[in-house]
Amino acid sequence: MARRCELTGKAVQTGNLVSHSNHKTRTRFLPNLCNVTLLSEILNRSVRMRVTAAALRSVEHRGGLDAFLVKAKDPELSHNALVMKREILKKQASA
Helix, strand or coil, X not given: CCCECCCCCCECEEEEEECCCCCXXXXXXXXXXXXXXXXXXXXXXXXXXXXXXXXXXXXXXXXXXXXXXXHCCHHHCCHHHXXXXXXXXXXXXXX
């Protein structure tokens, strides 16, 4: 299981820990991933995803999972999220 947010694409970053004496040590900065269940109102189902805490705030700010997926760019979404986005757009077009 990759350490990557399914909604925003945020992943592991690498960098240096720099001490007071300017000694540099390589490190990995991991995203704050949470296992959550999000509800899709248009599809009438819940979906389990592994997303960052920042993505959860963005989902709430945009008005739910459906609004977030419709507005999100395709390259940063995971395969499952992309499939959901297509289903949501198809259901909105038919309604």
